Amino acid sequence: MSSSGAGHSGAIALAQRHDRRAHPHPEWVAALTGASGPEVARALRDIDRHVAEETEIHQRLHDGGRSFYAQIRSPLDLYAIARLARPDAVVETGVSSGISSAHFLMALQDSRRGRLFSIDLPTRQRGPKLGARESPVSLPPGRSTGWAVPDRLRRRWDLRIGPSQTLLPGAATDAGTIGVFLHDSLHTPRHLAFELATIAPRLAPGAVVMADNTTWTGRAFDRFAESLGAPVVRCGRSDLVGLRVPTDGPPATGRRRTGRLRTTR
Numbered sequence: 001m002s003s004s005g006a007g008h009s010g011a012i013a014l015a016q017r018h019d020r021r022a023h024p025h026p027e028w029v030a031a032l033t034g035a036s037g038p039e040v041a042r043a044l045r046d047i048d049r050h051v052a053e054e055t056e057i058h059q060r061l062h063d064g065g066r067s068f069y070a071q072i073r074s075p076l077d078l079y080a081i082a083r084l085a086r087p088d089a090v091v092e093t094g095v096s097s098g099i100s101s102a103h104f105l106m107a108l109q110d111s112r113r114g115r116l117f118s119i120d121l122p123t124r125q126r127g128p129k130l131g132a133r134e135s136p137v138s139l140p141p142g143r144s145t146g147w148a149v150p151d152r153l154r155r156r157w158d159l160r161i162g163p164s165q166t167l168l169p170g171a172a173t174d175a176g177t178i179g180v181f182l183h184d185s186l187h188t189p190r191h192l193a194f195e196l197a198t199i200a201p202r203l204a205p206g207a208v209v210m211a212d213n214t215t216w217t218g219r220a221f222d223r224f225a226e227s228l229g230a231p232v233v234r235c236g237r238s239d240l241v242g243l244r245v246p247t248d249g250p251p252a253t254g255r256r257r258t259g260r261l262r263t264t265r
């Protein structure tokens with residue numbers, strides 16, 4: 001499987017033109033979903049249905065003063081993962097402009113199934129221009145959480161504003177059985193461990209669990225993976241990691257060894 005991104009057309013080429021970090025990682029998607037190479041390739045090709053949405057996302061970001069696109073690494077992979085996992089519910093923490101949200105919503109729309117539960121405690125840009133010391137995930141003036149998500153994608157979206165410390169337990173309950181989870185909110189070991197412990201009882205067999213910026217979250221994700229007996233799979237050389245919940249449940253005796261699998265860039 002090639003992950004170079006070379007030769008892509010349509011939505012993938014468009015995404016990469018705006019941000020070269022947006023290239024897909026087919027091997028990562030395959031490892032997390034259990035799908036075959038041709039199935040992953042087909043799911044990534046399906047993004048071509050969304051050239052109009054990708055164009056609108058880039059325009060909205062540009063109008064909001066954000067010159068780049070991939071606030072989450074691998075948004076295209078998130079689309080493919082949600083297509084292949086066919087979840088009844090996707091849960092994510094950390095929305096900002098909504099790049100991850102938009103890609104999950106495109107997948108749910110194409111599968112005609114499932115809802116996205118998103119939680120975000122926004123930070124706000126202080127002035128009309130992003131200050132040198134301010135984070136680009138802050139909301140530009142006049143914008144609200146998810147401001148880059150096209151309106152026509154929002155039908156399957158349950159967006160909740162507030163800290164995931166208080167909102168995640170309720171959202172996880174309302175989600176029912178979670179097929180895909182993404183942590184991209186407060187990146188501390190304690191907070192990631194809290195989020196993973198909160199969603200754990202709701203995870204479907206074979207569910208995909210991902211966390212971004214794990215450089216900052218110590219061993220929280222590894223410990224969770226060990227408790228499930230699942231290997232941690234790293235997306236390329238980044239610190240976006242994931243695992244696939246075993247379809248036969250957690251190991252009955254002791255802990256299985258886990259290991260990091262590296263994918264090609």
Ligand SMILES: C[S@@+](CC[C@H](N)C(=O)[O-])C[C@H]1O[C@@H](n2cnc3c(N)ncnc32)[C@H](O)[C@@H]1O
Nearest residue numbers: 071072094096099100120121123163164185186
């Ligand atoms: C890295 S950004 C999310 C990027 C997003 N996933 C995307 O694809 O564009 C992190 C977001 O999490 C929010 N956040 C920080 N702490 C939070 C918390 N305790 N609960 C919920 N959201 C939080 C931040 O304000 C910010 O909007």
